[in-house]
Amino acid sequence: MSRSSTGPTRSPVASLVVIALVVAGSAAAFAYTAGWLSPERLTPTRLVSALAPAGGPALGHRRNHAKGICFTGEFQSNGNGVTLSRAQVFTAGTWPVLGRFNLATANPNAADATVRVRGMGLQIATPDGDVWRSAMIDAPVFAVSTPQAFFDLLQSAPKGAEAMKAFIGRHPEFMAFAGWAGTAPWTSSYAEDSFNGLNSFLFTDAAGTPRAVRWSLRPAATPVPIAPDELAKRGPNYLEQEIASRVAAAPQRWTMVLTVAEPGDVTADPSKAWPAGRRTVEVGTLVVNKVIGEPDGPCRDINFDPTVLPRGMSVSDDPFPAARSSAYARSYDLRTSEAKDYPRTAAAGSAKP
Amino acid sequence: MSRTMTHTRFSGAQRLLHWTMAAGIVAMLFIGVGMLSTVAPSYVPLVATHKTLGVALFALVLVRLVLRLVLGAPPLPASLPPLMRLGAVLSHWGLYGLMIALPLLGWAMLSTADYPVVLFGNFRLPPILPQSDSLHTLLWAAHRWLAFAFFALILLHVAAALFHALIRRDGVFEAMAPLPLHGTERKE
Numbered sequence A: 001m002s003r004s005s006t007g008p009t010r011s012p013v014a015s016l017v018v019i020a021l022v023v024a025g026s027a028a029a030f031a032y033t034a035g036w037l038s039p040e041r042l043t044p045t046r047l048v049s050a051l052a053p054a055g056g057p058a059l060g061h062r063r064n065h066a067k068g069i070c071f072t073g074e075f076q077s078n079g080n081g082v083t084l085s086r087a088q089v090f091t092a093g094t095w096p097v098l099g100r101f102n103l104a105t106a107n108p109n110a111a112d113a114t115v116r117v118r119g120m121g122l123q124i125a126t127p128d129g130d131v132w133r134s135a136m137i138d139a140p141v142f143a144v145s146t147p148q149a150f151f152d153l154l155q156s157a158p159k160g161a162e163a164m165k166a167f168i169g170r171h172p173e174f175m176a177f178a179g180w181a182g183t184a185p186w187t188s189s190y191a192e193d194s195f196n197g198l199n200s201f202l203f204t205d206a207a208g209t210p211r212a213v214r215w216s217l218r219p220a221a222t223p224v225p226i227a228p229d230e231l232a233k234r235g236p237n238y239l240e241q242e243i244a245s246r247v248a249a250a251p252q253r254w255t256m257v258l259t260v261a262e263p264g265d266v267t268a269d270p271s272k273a274w275p276a277g278r279r280t281v282e283v284g285t286l287v288v289n290k291v292i293g294e295p296d297g298p299c300r301d302i303n304f305d306p307t308v309l310p311r312g313m314s315v316s317d318d319p320f321p322a323a324r325s326s327a328y329a330r331s332y333d334l335r336t337s338e339a340k341d342y343p344r345t346a347a348a349g350s351a352k353p
Numbered sequence B: 001m002s003r004t005m006t007h008t009r010f011s012g013a014q015r016l017l018h019w020t021m022a023a024g025i026v027a028m029l030f031i032g033v034g035m036l037s038t039v040a041p042s043y044v045p046l047v048a049t050h051k052t053l054g055v056a057l058f059a060l061v062l063v064r065l066v067l068r069l070v071l072g073a074p075p076l077p078a079s080l081p082p083l084m085r086l087g088a089v090l091s092h093w094g095l096y097g098l099m100i101a102l103p104l105l106g107w108a109m110l111s112t113a114d115y116p117v118v119l120f121g122n123f124r125l126p127p128i129l130p131q132s133d134s135l136h137t138l139l140w141a142a143h144r145w146l147a148f149a150f151f152a153l154i155l156l157h158v159a160a161a162l163f164h165a166l167i168r169r170d171g172v173f174e175a176m177a178p179l180p181l182h183g184t185e186r187k188e
């Protein structure tokens, strides 16, 4: 009955070696895949750590665009977008919106006039169950061409002028953004800012035709330029106070504009604007009608991950949405695990003045 | 667990499920750690694959459990020392437990973060828990550490299977082998 006679005659020691090799080899392959053997690999964890200021991150807060305030409202779609995407959000109708005005800083207590870039997180939900999330900034182009270059920027910026010069040598595309940052007028209200998605996404219409698209929100309010020192005089949190009272007085509006790439336009690089004269489609109006503080607000525990898209929209060859999704998830995991460091009621907390 | 079978091998359906799921679960573990190690464009399809395959494996393990309860398993060889027998039984139920727990934890973790759970083909799953920071933190840690424990248990399981196949040669490996190997009867 014993089948040892039918099997190959290998010594038990050799068999044990085989078993040990299989186990050790599998464990090594797992560790390699996880990146534990390659500390130079750019992981979401490293990218997010690089955002932290010298004193460490603000616990419980977003690792970037940390200062912000929630809003709710609606998106009034005019139906024009259906020529580009079959997403329900573009059919004529009014859909609920949740969003967040924010400043591009890792410091939730930064003074408004010290932060050049402003942003908006936006979520539009439709009855078919689809959700569209987006995080946009007021700059017309992004600072760099690739996520790797963004990591390089985060590492170079704190090291001073020499390091930045070297960085610009490696990433000359930065100059377009620097030009905007140096010359574009500041405003004293989120309601007067444009917000640009910058990344390219593929929109698919009902016939299945894909097209590369970028989107922007253009303010209905006329921008009134203000010098940064003038803004500074109004107080460190003027923007949040202003938008809260402005919206309390009257809903604020932005027009959503889609821009369609033409064949040959670079869709993989958000630091390059598309040539003027591209087809644009006004698809509807964002109406913000309520502003709510972040500690208890509905935007607090939302990740405005740019890869959360409705049917009819998907990522393109632009490498940023994937990198952002991985980094935002990491930031979300961290900040939700630190929730006790950011008390829910503003009164109880020290995190927000 | 009582082993009700009188025959010496798992049924064809059970063997098919064991090996397809084994391949799927190994893929899940590698995709899981691999996707979190990169910011490259592959991150998006890797995450979509992880969710889709994970949910598919969850459906398969339910079928597999029903088969296990109905068809049973071939008896372990009488020659197996009691401690090894206990180890076999406990590790097998541990593997079943983890096959059920991990997909549920993944789904629940996404629910508590208020992420829409979207699979390939734009198939959407409803949330199974409300948004919650503390639950998300707990479920995230449970998904991660139980996945690592799962991998360790699988390594142990593979080592044991090879131990049966190469050293004890007692028919245990043959009971689950995808194709009949020579001498498929258990050593009693």
Ligand code: HEM
Binding pocket: A047, A048, A051, A061, A062, A063, A064, A065, A068, A100, A101, A102, A118, A119, A120, A121, A135, A136, A137, A142, A146, A147, A150, A196, A197, A198, A199, A270, A302, A303, A304, A320, A323, A324, A327, A328, A331, A332, A335
């Ligand atoms: C690889 C490049 C980038 C990295 C690593 C990065 C990183 C981050 C992180 C970690 C957060 C916090 C997420 C959270 O905790 O919810 C964030 C928020 C944000 N980012 Fe980025 N980001 C990148 C590119 C961009 C680009 C290209 C834009 C604009 C088009 C942008 C606009 C925003 C905005 C508006 C927010 C705030 C969203 C909110 O209100 O929750 N980011 N970013």
Ligand code: HEM
Binding pocket: A329, A330, A333, B025, B028, B029, B030, B031, B032, B033, B036, B050, B051, B052, B053, B054, B055, B057, B099, B102, B103, B104, B105, B106, B107, B110, B117, B143, B144, B147, B148, B150
């Ligand atoms: C057999 C089932 C599964 C296995 C073996 C598995 C395994 C893993 C592993 C090893 C990781 C990486 C953990 C780390 O390195 O921190 C991971 C992460 C993850 N898994 Fe799964 N998983 C399973 C099912 C699922 C399912 C069904 C879902 C969702 C529907 C899911 C969602 C996720 C998510 C979102 C992450 C990333 C978490 C983060 O943001 O850090 N998993 N999984």
Ligand code: HEM
Binding pocket: B018, B021, B022, B023, B025, B026, B068, B073, B088, B092, B093, B095, B096, B099, B154, B157, B158, B161, B162, B172, B173, B174, B175, B176, B177
């Ligand atoms: C990778 C994931 C794997 C999982 C989750 C898994 C799971 C299981 C489970 C739950 C059982 C118990 C069956 C029952 O009693 O109902 C089992 C049995 C078995 N597995 Fe696996 N397995 C995996 C991989 C492997 C591999 C790679 C091998 C071979 C090298 C293997 C060899 C066996 C053998 C020989 C049995 C039969 C044990 C007996 O007769 O009771 N398994 N497996």
